Amino acid sequence: MKNKFTSPIYTLGIPLNINNEIINTDYLYAMGIHRTKLKLEEMPPYYCKISNSNQIAYVKTTNIIDVKYIWRNYSPSMLLIGLNGDYIKKVPYDDYGNCIRVFKKDDIQRILKYIEKYSPQVDLSTVYKEINAEKEKK
Numbered sequence: 001m002k003n004k005f006t007s008p009i010y011t012l013g014i015p016l017n018i019n020n021e022i023i024n025t026d027y028l029y030a031m032g033i034h035r036t037k038l039k040l041e042e043m044p045p046y047y048c049k050i051s052n053s054n055q056i057a058y059v060k061t062t063n064i065i066d067v068k069y070i071w072r073n074y075s076p077s078m079l080l081i082g083l084n085g086d087y088i089k090k091v092p093y094d095d096y097g098n099c100i101r102v103f104k105k106d107d108i109q110r111i112l113k114y115i116e117k118y119s120p121q122v123d124l125s126t127v128y129k130e131i132n133a134e135k136e137k138k
Helices: 105-118 125-137
Strands: 009-015 022-030 047-052 055-060 067-070 078-082 089-091 095-097 099-102
Touching: 047 099, 047 105, 067 125, 078 105, 095 099, 099 105, 105 125
Parallel strands: none
Antiparallel strands: 009 022, 009 055, 047 055, 067 078, 078 099, 089 095
């Protein structure tokens, strides 16, 4: 049977307004906008649960080829993960595209463990060096 979970990210519910109030938390949304009929209990084990602000998301950790850690002094550091087995793209104004951003330290540590397990081809040594360098400078 073909796997029906194909999106690189699913969210539980969808933001209702600018206040980020979440509605429809009984439904999974592909890429955060397309309502699905998929059930949370059917989700494969390689989707890692993360949370940004007050929304819960599940990120696919197979077929990853590009991961970057961005250390920033005056705003939260972040982990970037290339979408759909693609590379992270640099876009104008010193930003990044085609990626998922993870900000919370606990989520970063958790998703790195998932990537180690489900995408072992990815070399995370540079990411861990950046994280350790950040710890030493604080």
